[in-house]
Amino acid sequence: MIRTENLCKKYGKFEAVHDLNLDVRPGTVFGFVGENGAGKTTTLSILATLMLPTSGRAYIGSAEVTSEPATVRRLIGYMPDVFGVYDDLTVREYLGFYGTAYGVASHLIEQRTKELLHMVNLEERADAYVHALSRGMQQRLGLARCLMHDPPVLILDEPASGLDPRSRIEMREIIKSLRGRGKTVLISSHILPELADMCDEIGIIKRGALVACASVEVVTARASGQRQMCLEVLHDGKQLAKWAAHHALVTDVLVIEEQKVELLFAGGDEEQAEFVRDLLQAGYALKSFHEVGGSLEDLFLHLTREEDHAGKQTAASKQMA
Known part of the structure; x- marks a missing residue:
């Protein structure tokens, strides 16, 4: 339903998007995650017809975004990370205004407004002015606005940004409900675990x-396949880190201190026991050795720390297979 082919966007010599190939299946929620400045917003802006690519193609359904922008705009609901609101309108008037702008039949606007306010839990604020809403309420209103013309595709740029924990949970539950309505959702974030709870697939972008x-299941399995271990020693932590970095089952060293080293370990219990034995035989004074508890955030940091820019997609497909 959403597809890009070798998509690139350059600003002079700076390449904001590099040879990007995405394929989001209909009816799925796809999480697009990356650090600030990784190219998420640029990609979403191209898909929303707000920016032209330097090269490559992008499609919403069968419509190509640069040659058929009017068709694409009818197919999508786009929510930027920061969007303006009309302070002197009530919530009901705000949705009615956008319903008219989207070309929704006048006899459907009232019905659709009522349904959407119920969905985003703003029924009791229908007659409140938009400027009086909290940040979380405004975000939910923005999502309702995107749905006024009932598009099959939603493109959401960091919809939970700046929200408190309760508002983030509410937003997550709404997005999960959209999957049940058959919507295709592309949602960006810089917080991987937040996306993992509501997405079918996840793509990680850097530079x-x-x-x-890969699918969330594959990504989760990839994360749980490594253990984050903490080694506490009496001294020589920096030397221990150098020693551990050359071990076949140590995939990365995360923390290096004089009396503590944290690392990612790819082996099981038996390999872990052998690792400790080798460490002691090497003469290091080990005080404790325990698992910190790896997470999807550890995986994100590991994947994005030292990837070379060239050939990233080929290497990634092999790694996640």
Whole structure:
């Protein structure tokens, strides 16, 4: 339903999006995650017909975004990370205004407004002025606005940004409900665990290029396949880190201190026991050795720390296979 082919966007010599290939299946929620400045907003802006790519193609359904922008705009609901509101309108008037702008039949606007306010839990604020709403309420109103013309595709740029924990949970539940309505959702964030709870697939982007793309199950399995271990020693932590970095089952060293080293370990219990034995035989004074508890955030940091810009997508597809 959403597809890009070798998509690139350059600003002079700077390449914001590099050879990006995405394929989001109909009826799925796709999480697009990356650090600030990784190219998420640029990609979403191209898909929303707000920006032209330097090269490559992008499609919403069968419509190509640069040659058929009017068709694409009818197919999508786009919510930027920061959007304006009309302070002197009530919530009901705000949705009615956008319903008219989207070309929704006048006899459907009232009905659709009522349904959407119920969906985003703003029924009791229908007659409140938009400027009086909290940040979380405004975000939910923005999502309702995107749905006024009932588009099959939603493109959401960091919809939970700046929200308190309760508002984030509410937003997450609304987005999960959209999957049940058959919507295709592309949602960006810089917080991987937040996306993992509501997405079918996840793509990780760094410096404009995809470094990993797979189902949530595969990504989760990849994360749980490594253990984050903490080694506490009496001294020589820096030397221990150098020693550990050359071990076949140590995939990364995360923390280096004089009396503590944290690392990612790819082996099981038996390999872990052998690792400790080798460490002691090497003469290091080990005080404790325990698992910190790896997470999807650890995986995100590991994948994005030292990836080379060239050939990232090929390497990522092999890594996640």
